[in-house]
Amino acid sequence: MLVGATNSSLAQEYREIIPPEDFARVPPDRLRQYLGLTRQQFEQMDEETLKDLMSLRIEAKAQMPDDPDAELNTTEWRYLLGPHQWTGYDRPAYIWQPVSQIHKYNLLPLFIGSLKTTFVALLFAVPLAIAAALYVSQLAHPRAREWLKPGIELLSGIPSVVLGFFALIVMASFFQALFGYPSRLNAFVAGLALGLAVIPVVFSIAEDALTSVPRSYTEAALALGSTRWQAAWQIVLPAALPGVFAATVLGFGRAIGETMIVLMASGNASIVSWNLFDSTRTLTATIAAELAETVVGGHHYRVLFLLGALLFAVTFVANLVGDLVIHRLKGRLEGRR
Amino acid sequence: MTAPLPSLRARVTPPDAVSPAPTHGHPPLIEVDRLSLYYGAARALHDISFAVPERLVTAFIGPSGCGKSTLLRCFNRMNDLIDNVRLEGTVRIGGEDIYARDIDVIELRKRVGMVFQRSNPFPKTIFDNIAYALRLQGLRRKSEIADIVEQSLHQAALWEEVKDRLHASALGLSGGQQQRLCIARAIAIKPDILLMDEPASALDPLATAKIEDLILDLKQQFTIVIVTHNMQQAARISDATAFFYLGELIEHDATSKIFTNPARKQTEDYVTGRFG
Ligand SMILES: Nc1ncnc2c1ncn2[C@@H]1O[C@H](COP(=O)(O)OP(=O)(O)OP(=O)(O)O)[C@@H](O)[C@H]1O
Numbered sequence: 362m363l364v365g366a367t368n369s370s371l372a373q374e375y376r377e378i379i380p381p382e383d384f385a386r387v388p389p390d391r392l393r394q395y396l397g398l399t400r401q402q403f404e405q406m407d408e409e410t411l412k413d414l415m416s417l418r419i420e421a422k423a424q425m426p427d428d429p430d431a432e433l434n435t436t437e438w439r440y441l442l443g444p445h446q447w448t449g450y451d452r453p454a455y456i457w458q459p460v461s462q463i464h465k466y467n468l469l470p471l472f473i474g475s476l477k478t479t480f481v482a483l484l485f486a487v488p489l490a491i492a493a494a495l496y497v498s499q500l501a502h503p504r505a506r507e508w509l510k511p512g513i514e515l516l517s518g519i520p521s522v523v524l525g526f527f528a529l530i531v532m533a534s535f536f537q538a539l540f541g542y543p544s545r546l547n548a549f550v551a552g553l554a555l556g557l558a559v560i561p562v563v564f565s566i567a568e569d570a571l572t573s574v575p576r577s578y579t580e581a582a583l584a585l586g587s588t589r590w591q592a593a594w595q596i597v598l599p600a601a602l603p604g605v606f607a608a609t610v611l612g613f614g615r616a617i618g619e620t621m622i623v624l625m626a627s628g629n630a631s632i633v634s635w636n637l638f639d640s641t642r643t644l645t646a647t648i649a650a651e652l653a654e655t656v657v658g659g660h661h662y663r664v665l666f667l668l669g670a671l672l673f674a675v676t677f678v679a680n681l682v683g684d685l686v687i688h689r690l691k692g693r694l695e696g697r698r
Numbered sequence: 699m700t701a702p703l704p705s706l707r708a709r710v711t712p713p714d715a716v717s718p719a720p721t722h723g724h725p726p727l728i729e730v731d732r733l734s735l736y737y738g739a740a741r742a743l744h745d746i747s748f749a750v751p752e753r754l755v756t757a758f759i760g761p762s763g764c765g766k767s768t769l770l771r772c773f774n775r776m777n778d779l780i781d782n783v784r785l786e787g788t789v790r791i792g793g794e795d796i797y798a799r800d801i802d803v804i805e806l807r808k809r810v811g812m813v814f815q816r817s818n819p820f821p822k823t824i825f826d827n828i829a830y831a832l833r834l835q836g837l838r839r840k841s842e843i844a845d846i847v848e849q850s851l852h853q854a855a856l857w858e859e860v861k862d863r864l865h866a867s868a869l870g871l872s873g874g875q876q877q878r879l880c881i882a883r884a885i886a887i888k889p890d891i892l893l894m895d896e897p898a899s900a901l902d903p904l905a906t907a908k909i910e911d912l913i914l915d916l917k918q919q920f921t922i923v924i925v926t927h928n929m930q931q932a933a934r935i936s937d938a939t940a941f942f943y944l945g946e947l948i949e950h951d952a953t954s955k956i957f958t959n960p961a962r963k964q965t966e967d968y969v970t971g972r973f974g
């Protein structure tokens with residue numbers, strides 16, 4: 362595993378048992394590792410406490426489920442990524458259940474959750490933001506522009522917890538009444554709220570890109586008998602495509618990295634489903650919700666750390682690919698290829 | 699620019715007289731009647747009346763800032779795009795008042811093409827630059843578009859230079875080639891009138907000569923109005939010349955007359971290079 366060798370197997374944990382009577386015979390270091398304590402913790406404990414801990418382990422072993430899954434190290438890649446038929450399931454499944462007795466760490470439901478909400482957010486926000494940018498930069502009267510532009514950009518000043526609250530209380534009820542789907546909080550509602558956070562990011566950059574297209578292109582188009590709308594849509598937008606694309610990539614980064622809105626509005630159920638109206642759980646919300654309750658250095662902690670690393674990798678690759686595309690588009694516009 | 703000539707202020711123009719147009723028997727196509735134009739409070743054109751004859755080349759000359767470009771932009775209503783522009787008087791093209799309420803500005807601009815001082819091809823391929831103009835006209839058939847693109851490039855004397863790279867970006871062309879592409883784009887949609895605002899001012903003598911040949915060729919088909927600061931150029935290519943000074947039309951006559959025997963002193967001073 363990426364973040365160091367970890368074994369989450371229950372059986373492994375209880376394979377070896379040192380009875381409290383053996384306390385004096387085991388070397389202290391060995392005992393410390395057996396109990397999973399740090400050096401400092403170990404030194405602070407007296408003999409009684411340590412013996413209690415040793416008996417607790419024996420009790421825990423007695424309660425260990427009689428389950429072949431207990432033998433598995435669930436942090437192996439095939440359990441992290443692939444489906445597995447856990448005891449009690451009738452077919453292989455992707456399960457994220459880190460605090461059950463058998464720690465199930467499948468990442469797929471979380472990835473799907475992040476992708477679904479991001480997809481909805483971009484689908485909603487990008488066209489709207491670009492249309493708004495096109496309108497404000499090309500068609501709006503200068504006086505309207507003066508308050509429209511800061512007005513939209515002010516959206517980015519709304520704290521995401523406020524957007525999340527709004528989604529949770531207002532949007533969720535409204536859309537449920539409208540579409541009548543069963544789960545009130547779902548990827549769709551979370552995605553729309555996320556879109557509200559993405560719009561100002563995409564708008565601001567796209568508007569800059571569109572405004573910096575030389576006026577002479579618009580003049581040439583108008584002089585040929587195009588309408589202002591045709592000039593904006595057919596000439597200015599293609600000329601600003603690299604910048605508009607960059608805005609979209611940035612919007613993607615904002616959407617996939619946003620935590621609070623999805624934590625509040627997505628329902629947080631780690632379900633593998635492509636249905637947008639099912640509750641869902643994202644990578645970011647998972648880290649935010651669970652990290653505080655994990656043992657530092659433990660397998661759950663490490664898996665959450667892995668999630669963070671993967672999130673970083675995804676945004677990094679997205680930006681890299683975005684940059685390559687932008688370079689190609691620029692090259693084509695400037696006649697270098 | 700040197701100080702305004704004293705005689706200029708003393709000039710008397712009968713208020714509603716249209717300057718005698720050197721028509722060579724060509725009927726007037728653009729008729730300007732008592733046209734004044736204000737940018738906010740500043741008056742850029744003052745009570746201008748004259749006519750541009752059909753299928754001839756009319757040159758606008760005059761010192762910088764005298765309103766040549768402003769007047770040119772009145773003919774295709776590009777001034778509409780500027781805030782705070784106010785216009786008095788009338789401009790008629792083919793007898794129609796182009797500032798009348800029911801005029802379709804889009805249609806007007808399709809009939810009155812324009813070539814700008816700085817070449818401004820779109821950041822598209824050479825082919826698409828011209829095809830865009832044709833698609834605006836509602837042309838859809840690919841073969842028809844390809845034919846007209848080739849024909850316009852031939853007319854603009856650019857075909858030989860670009861025929862192998864029609865689908866390369868227009869921004870890869872040289873300045874002179876770009877300007878000829880803009881001309882090709884403007885004539886592709888067969889306007890009645892071609893307005894050219896210093897089309898060769900950014901070009902070297904060779905490229906300028908090519909554009910001039912092109913203009914002489916195009917006047918068979920189009921009525922051309924060209925703004926130029928180059929007196930030799932005006933003398934070489936135009937049939938009629940109008941001299942402007944500080945927003946007023948000083949003299950409008952046959953080019954040969956303006957350059958050899960102008961009626962007014964300011965015109966003579968300007969064309970002989972004594973001021974401006
Ligand atoms: N968009 C505008 N807003 C305000 N004033 C303008 C505008 N365009 C031109 N003017 C003014 O109108 C007057 C005429 O300008 P115009 O561009 O028509 O001159 P020109 O004869 O074309 O000069 P040049 O030979 O330098 O191109 C100038 O005094 C100029 O400052």
Ligand SMILES: [Mg+2]
Nearest residue numbers: 766767768895
């Ligand atoms: Mg000018």
